[in-house]
Amino acid sequence: MPELPEVETVKRGLENVLKGAKISSVTLKRSGLRVPFPPGFAKSLKGRTITSITRRAKYLIFHLDSPQVLIVHLGMSGRFSSYNHSVPLTRHDHVIFTLSDDRVLIYNDARRFGIMTLADSESITENVLFSHLGPEPLEKGFSTAYLKSQLAKRKGPIKPALMDQSLVVGVGNIYACEALFLAGIAPQKPSSEVTDKAGAIINSIRKVLNEAIESGGSSLRDFYQISGETGYFQHHFNVYGRRGKPCYSCGTAIHTIKQAGRTTFFCPTCQK
């Protein structure tokens, strides 16, 4: 499910529901997701109050009234749902947070590519999950000068480069395709040959991400939308998922190629 806009949407939904909430118990239905839960995981969270929720890259960070933070990555299929009281569990419900007012937060993840772990809040930037991450795309550190210099030293094509979380975080397969369409750049183009388009690439990335956040954020109402699903499915894409369909701009059929193991969607006429 999640690239930056979906994670941001989930973050906002969770913050509405969970800010100030006290965790009375955590139930684990298995020993881990992509990696095992750390020792004492449930016990460390029990009795803690959630003071705020932030996002770094595609990670959610739950700040607690303790020296540790809860770090969550949704992987491909992770989702949260909240309820006002306990509910019957369903397939792939792996972690159940019961709050002190009897509300329940459930983490469900069919593919279990997600991560849930604890880290010291003091040293979070040195955490192995975060230490290699590049700048946030919506912040000023993602500048034209920075992107230009990064692209200049790369030999591979531009599209996989945009998905590299050490270059810039939060951009996944969908928004890499969409941003390149908007910028009019062919995904196969070598990174080092599009350095003069760095400004346009940045603007395109920011535009597709911001529009997606707005589309998700505008539908934050009840617990279903905490998963970000509604926002995601409401959103319309120019190229992603549209193989063979006519380009909205020129009518040419959208093509696909495989790059670094992922399907790239693009318009061969509009993107040069």
Add this chain to the structure above:
DNA sequence: CCTTGAACCTGCGGGC
């Protein structure tokens, strides 16, 4: 150093 491919795991849709 940089880049690609496979692996992790389950569900779903298309083709036969």
Add this chain to the structure above:
DNA sequence: TGCCCGCAGGTTCAAG
């Protein structure tokens, strides 16, 4: 209807 294959929004690790 049912089975098999390919594919899916991510990350990491091994290997070229």
